[in-house]
Amino acid sequence: MIIVLIGYMASGKTSIGKKLANKLNYAFVDLDDVIEERENASVTKVFKTKGEIYFRKQEALYLRELLTTKANTILSLGGGAPCYSNNMDAVLNAENTTSIYLNASIPTLVEKLMKKKAKRPLIAHIETEEAMAEFIGKHLFERLQFYNQAELKVSIDNKSKDEVVDAIVSELF
Template sequence: MTLPKIILLVGMPASGKSTIGAALATRLGYRFTDTDILIKKQENKSVPAIFAQYGEPYFREKEKQLIPQLATLPNPTVIATGGGLPCFWDNMEQLLQVGTVVFLDTELRTLYQRLLAKQAARPLVAGQSPEQLNRWLTERYNLRVPFYQKAHFRISVTDSERVEEIVTKITDTLTA
């Protein structure tokens, strides 16, 4: 099977979309981009600054407006999406039309540890106690998984796997 020209990675915040996406792009000789970086460039502000100044609804609208542009990016390319991008309006259906969507299904305990370690940089969880973070994460996971499960492929990600192993799982799945 031929590899898709556009590969979109979806999943929870801290699921590894950016790290794995960059490694996947390198392995395949593809370009790599991240929707958060594209919005950051358009707005000339960091994601936390956008959230602080304009709020989450504004950011979600910017994500929605970005989707048609993803299909026009030079390809082949790997795109890491923001964790919430597929979960609003008909965004996931649009992503499925743009390219091949891969859901990185990362274990909850792994997500929790990663978010706890970099909490200040994540506007939706900054300042939460460990208990609040755990509750937020569980609630978000349960709300978002139905959207993520619409992806063309699901890749299970565990804490014990190295990035290279996950990239191999993705390439094996895409070429099967």
């Protein structure tokens, strides 16, 4: 089975994905890591040097390849991946695949992203919590139509990573 984790940045797709993979004895794959390995450059550098259109084409190509694996895998997608190139359709139509939206409220995301914004070029320039909330709200509005197509939705609000993993496992099995 392939379990695909989707959600906004800082929703825990990577950290929860690794814990879930460990608990289920599945492989863990982060789509952004695959892109970086194959392109021999960071996601940020690929965006800067080759542009978003090139990045999104490669992202779609690698995603479709990963969706054909027969191994039990937790696959974490970048926050924008479900929103481009019919990627969400590819996930929903892939054999033996379940999609999970790690849902977080705007206040939860603001709290998490204000601490990590220096490492995230897209939001590094945002100074205040109010500006961050406005940015996230606009982005989420654009992305929710894709995120909400996931087969399962699990809230991360006010939960530890272990609690989220347990909630996922109880939903799946």
